[in-house]
Amino acid sequence: MSTAYDDIKTRLQGSMVALVTPMHPDGEVDYKRLAELIDWQIEAGTHCLVAVGTTGESATLSVQEHSDVIRYFVKYVNGRVPVIAGTGANSTAEAIALTKEAADAGADCALLVGPYYNKPPQEGLYQHFKAIAEAVDMPQMLYNVPGRSVVDIAQETVERLADIDNIVAIKDATGSLERGAKLIKALGERVVVLSGDDGTALELMRHGAKGNISVTANIAPQAMSETFAAALRGDFDAAEAAHAPIAHLHRDLFIESSPIPVKYALHRMGRIEKGIRLPLVWLNSAHHQTIDDALVKANLL
Numbered sequence: 001m002s003t004a005y006d007d008i009k010t011r012l013q014g015s016m017v018a019l020v021t022p023m024h025p026d027g028e029v030d031y032k033r034l035a036e037l038i039d040w041q042i043e044a045g046t047h048c049l050v051a052v053g054t055t056g057e058s059a060t061l062s063v064q065e066h067s068d069v070i071r072y073f074v075k076y077v078n079g080r081v082p083v084i085a086g087t088g089a090n091s092t093a094e095a096i097a098l099t100k101e102a103a104d105a106g107a108d109c110a111l112l113v114g115p116y117y118n119k120p121p122q123e124g125l126y127q128h129f130k131a132i133a134e135a136v137d138m139p140q141m142l143y144n145v146p147g148r149s150v151v152d153i154a155q156e157t158v159e160r161l162a163d164i165d166n167i168v169a170i171k172d173a174t175g176s177l178e179r180g181a182k183l184i185k186a187l188g189e190r191v192v193v194l195s196g197d198d199g200t201a202l203e204l205m206r207h208g209a210k211g212n213i214s215v216t217a218n219i220a221p222q223a224m225s226e227t228f229a230a231a232l233r234g235d236f237d238a239a240e241a242a243h244a245p246i247a248h249l250h251r252d253l254f255i256e257s258s259p260i261p262v263k264y265a266l267h268r269m270g271r272i273e274k275g276i277r278l279p280l281v282w283l284n285s286a287h288h289q290t291i292d293d294a295l296v297k298a299n300l301l
Contacts, residue, residue: 003165008139011082012169012192013210014047015228017217018055020259023275033272035076042080045225053086055215055259060277067101074106088113092128096135103138110140116149122157133164140166145173155183162190171196171213181207198250202243205231215258219265220246245298252294255287265291
């Protein structure tokens with residue numbers, strides 16, 4: 001059965017970057033560098049951009065800054081690619097408010113992380129996402145990342161939520177191919193399944209996932225776009241060939257909590273200043289050589 005949300009489902013695919021929020025050394029958002037990163041990503045073939053996700057330091061931006069960055073993103077992208085706005089929160093009321101702001105700004109889809117820290121049961125998770133979907137008439141994507149949020153959105157809960165028309169996708173960052181494959185089979189065409197785990201994303205696409213929301217694409221957008229464009233075509237030999245020179249980055253960029261390593265990498269590449277917000281800190285000097293070597297190996301430095 002077709003719905004008003006079928007078009008966005010076809011556009012949520014390929015290489016999708018969870019973009020960092022560049023900052024000045026004093027922690028203020030660096031909009032000039034943000035514009036440059038957006039242009040670079042689009043020129044390199046990135047299919048969709050995520051504003052203020054986990055990698056964009058959503059947890060350290062104020063509510064006003066959060067909305068301001070999303071508005072800037074949407075205006076600057078100007079329809080060149082879809083913009084997915086991170087609007088999740090562990091308060092349902094706050095998530096609704098952020099999602100309303102994203103809808104008003106013109107974002108194409110909202111990305112809603114599982115409500116972290118307070119550990120709701122599955123019924124609480126269902127009611128949380130249902131309430132946001134009913135309150136804001138825009139396409140919405142679930143985001144399951146139990147390694148960071150502590151809560152795990154069970155497949156049965158996702159299947160219940162898939163009956164809500166404007167819940168159009170899920171970012172599965174469990175890293176479990178078995179779980180991902182079962183989810184894809186259970187959901188069919190109702191909800192788009194995307195990987196949120198760089199290391200297993202290509203393999204999940206063999207099982208029917210439509211793309212990957214990536215940390216690595218922050219520094220290797222062209223290689224990632226070539227990888228996942230080939231995978232979408234079903235040409236996994238070409239995908240593997242494009243992916244092989246950067247595959248090591250998926251490990252090295254998590255040597256400390258993300259986005260610490262990827263911000264260091266972008267700084268070494270001359271693309272952002274040395275800005276990050278507490279409680280995150282700059283990459284420990286003991287790891288600098290690891291990232292430097294990884295960049296050289298990937299021909300990025």
